[in-house]
Amino acid sequence: MTIRVLLADDEPLLRMAFTMVLDAQPDMEAVGEAGDGAEAVLLARRLRPDVVLMDVRMPGTDGIEATGRLVRHCPQTRVLILTTFDLDEYAFAGLRAGASGFLLKNVLPEELLAAIRSVARGDAVVSPRITRRLLENFAHQIPAGGLPEVDERLHRLTPREREVLVEVARGLSNTEIAAGLHLAEATVKTHLGRILTKLELRDRVQAVIFAYENRLVRPA
Known part of the structure; x- marks a missing residue:
């Protein structure tokens, strides 16, 4: 095509x-x-x-x-x-x-x-550098204090997929995630595809925001 x-x-x-x-x-x-x-x-x-x-x-x-x-x-x-x-x-x-x-x-x-x-x-x-700086700007919009209601879609992820999502939210590239979790880069891509499907998200940027909104990671 x-x-x-x-x-x-x-x-x-x-x-x-x-x-x-x-x-x-x-x-x-x-x-x-x-x-x-x-x-x-x-x-x-x-x-x-x-x-x-x-x-x-x-x-x-x-x-x-x-x-x-x-x-x-x-x-x-x-x-x-x-x-x-x-x-x-x-x-x-x-x-x-x-x-x-x-x-x-x-x-x-x-x-x-x-x-x-x-x-x-x-x-x-979107490069990891841009993702990190995007999150620095996005962080102030996340309410402080109290535990938010967890999005029910989060329960669809396996423990490994949740790990990968956290690393994506930290602004790491697929190569960096693969090295840190001792996975093949192709496996990371597969996990990310499944994460987007299960969470009904369009792309990596939406996945990062989802992770921050659900407090899987916190702004520095």
Whole structure:
């Protein structure tokens, strides 16, 4: 199955480079290019791509606003934000707007391609560093004192799945979790998939918030 990708960036040379990388893959196709956020939304509504690679800083409608519009009008299209600037406000604003991932433009081509495939499958692509800093910002919203009512979905997890969920909530990558729990990385991925299914969650970010809301881990 071919993953149809729309590119949104105000730099034509970057769009050309990304198009060449995508079209060289047997399972990907660049279906369109947009120079700003408004054009990206219009093209996405017409072309219905699987994934939009979205720059943040563009003239007119920026990538954050465009992401919010895309999520509302094209719910089947996933957005992967790709930016030059490693700023928390961009990452958090993008995730709040509904983006499925956040990467820097200096990412290796193989990492970008892996991220596109993950997002197309319905996964989230957020680095552990961003997850940790997201939680630092999220922590103040968690009420202190008293034990909250435990979500009944938590009882669906096995003890091992609960362990994996705690490590995910700590912001660890699958590789780090595998090393810490003495598991194969593929086993960690399997556990995470089952966790998301049992808890009826969309992605890793939602799993982290679920764990904090249910006090499986506490903010530092």
